[in-house]
Amino acid sequence: MKIRLGSMEVRLSRYLGLWAVVVFVFAAQGCVNDAVNGHLWSPGDYLRWWSIQWLTWAGLAPLVFRLGERHPIPFPPRLSALARHVGYSLAVTLLAVVIGALVSTLFEPSSFGQQLIQFISKHYAIGLLAYWTLLAVQQLLHFQAEKSRREIEATRLATELAQSRLQVLKTQLQPHFLFNTLHAIVTLLDEDTLSAEDMLLRLSELLRAFLEDYDGQEIPLRRELELLELYLGIQRRRFKDRLTTRIHVAPDVLDAAVPSLVLQPIVENAIRYGIGQHVGDDCVEIDCRREGDALCIDVRNYNSTLDEGGHAGGHGIGLSNTRLRMRELYGDAASLRLDLIVPRGVACRLRVPFHEMDEDPLPEHVPA
Structure with a gap:
């Protein structure tokens, strides 16, 4: 009583x-x-x-x-x-x-x-x-x-505000990427119809993943790499033999949580300021590993430098939004920086706190 x-x-x-x-x-x-x-x-x-x-x-x-x-x-x-x-x-x-x-x-x-x-x-x-x-x-x-x-x-209000900011940043990336990819497809329609069709199929798979009913801000690294492979397939079709890609992933980090759609804008930035603006070939490498309590992801390309206005500061929508999302999600525990590779090239180094995700929040999509 x-x-x-x-x-x-x-x-x-x-x-x-x-x-x-x-x-x-x-x-x-x-x-x-x-x-x-x-x-x-x-x-x-x-x-x-x-x-x-x-x-x-x-x-x-x-x-x-x-x-x-x-x-x-x-x-x-x-x-x-x-x-x-x-x-x-x-x-x-x-x-x-x-x-x-x-x-x-x-x-x-x-x-x-x-x-x-x-x-x-x-x-x-x-x-x-x-x-x-x-x-x-x-x-x-x-x-x-x-x-x-x-x-x-x-x-509660701070959490809702942070989620709103993250969602805005995330949704800003999608039309930005879509515009760039559609522009690349248009340039190929008259030159290589088969490549343009393949790019459209891959783009549809990628957009379908983007439009899934999923509100989370993190996904497993293995799923992020699957989505990235769809994007890389589009870019390899676009640049043909001029572009090669390599992905090195330590087995113990495949289930690590990463911000969804975090690698695509970084890779897009590397391609845009590398092979996209310079003659010759280029190789984009993605290296994922664990160092202590941090997940380390390096995105390297060998046909760009740090003395170009947009790429040097990293203030484009891709890298700037990625920095803001990481700050909202992890605070000072995460970092993103650009380093010069000698004799030529740039490495984008991403560090986030390491923790694993038990379940995949998105269904699998296989490139066409």
């Missing part, structure tokens, strides 16, 4: 036990005080007197809590709120001494009027203290509950 104190519920046994301790403490204090003064009564008398006093307040405590909830004292306190509770404290304490006098009349030979005068003279001041103590406890619990509620709400 429970008793309600405002919006809070407390087990009745625990509640009565707390007030029993208060009764015992005051009864013991009264007994000791009278013993020192030489007017000692029986222990039962002290327990009875203080039980009437404090069990009355035990019954009135829910009323005090309700008054505190209906009329909370703001911080900093306002005079009107304090004045209201001054009136309430006088009224509730008067009610407490009237109830105490009525109950005490059942056990004492004196009249109700005599008991009332005695209760007012001896217990009214301590009753006022009891009211304000109960009110202080209620206000403290209220402020703590409100603080917890606001912290939970702030955490």
Whole structure:
């Protein structure tokens, strides 16, 4: 069985036990005080007197809590709120001494009027203290509950904001990639119809994966590499023998979690600023391995440099969005940087915290 104190519920046994301790403490204090003064009564008398006093307040405590909830004292306190509770404290304490006098009349030979005068003279001041103590406890619990509620709400809003930012960043990548790929297909329609058709088939498979009903921000590395292979197949068709690709993956990182669609913009950047702007051949290498608590992915190409405006700063939509997504997902635990390869080339080095995913959130797609 429970008793309600405002919006809070407390087990009745625990509640009565707390007030029993208060009764015992005051009864013991009264007994000791009278013993020192030489007017000692029986222990039962002290327990009875203080039980009437404090069990009355035990019954009135829910009323005090309700008054505190209906009329909370703001911080900093306002005079009107304090004045209201001054009136309430006088009224509730008067009610407490009237109830105490009525109950005490059942056990004492004196009249109700005599008991009332005695209760007012001896217990009214301590009753006022009891009211304000109960009110202080209620206000403290209220402020703590409100603080917890606001912290939970702030955490929820921060999480929703981060998810919204991630989703925006993710969706920005898809039309950017789609535009570049369609442009490449258009250039091949008149030159190599078969290659253009193959690129369209691969693009349809890739778009189908993008449009899956999947809201997560991470996927296993093995699935990310499957999606990347669809994109690389499109680019190999586009550049024919000029472009080769190599992927090296340590077996123990295949189930590692990575941000979905994280490799495609990095590889696209390497191709765009490498073979896409320079004559000759190029090789794009992807190396995935684990180093301690980090998953390390290097994307290297050998036909670009770091002295070109867009590629040097890494401020294109691909790399900039990838950096923002990593910051939202992992904070300072992740990094992305560009390094020069001697004698020619650029390496994009991606580091994210290593953790595995138990299940694949996307169905498999096999390139046509």
